Amino acid sequence: MLTSLSDDIVTLSTKKGYSAADIKKALEGLDIQVSEKAIAEILKKSAGKSTRSRKPSRSTANSNAVTQPSQDTQAS
Structure with missing residues (x-):
């Protein structure tokens, strides 16, 4: 009986406090x-x-933030 209620018990505790x-x-x-x-x-x-x-x-977050050179600097 209690096993069938376990999901509800967890919800009451975690989401409702x-x-x-x-x-x-x-x-x-x-x-x-x-x-x-x-x-x-x-x-x-x-x-x-x-x-x-x-x-x-942090290393993953920083590698995603690497900027590409703008077209202005590539044309020079």
């Missing part, structure tokens, strides 16, 4: 008994799966 205790309380209101520890474990496992985009390194 709910804590494991808040999520536990909400689930208890729906007659779903779960420990706060189980919720925390789901959140911990999902943290490793995040798809963060990485900033380009």
Whole structure:
């Protein structure tokens, strides 16, 4: 049961800012008994799966910024 809710639990935590205790309380209101520890474990496992985009390194960013000589300097 908790496995099927894991995506929703992660969304509540990461996008809405709910804590494991808040999520536990909400689930208890729906007659779903779960420990706060189980919720925390789901959140911990999902943290490793995040798809963060990485900033380009400075050397990559600088190599993309190299300017080409203008046509005026080429004609000389």
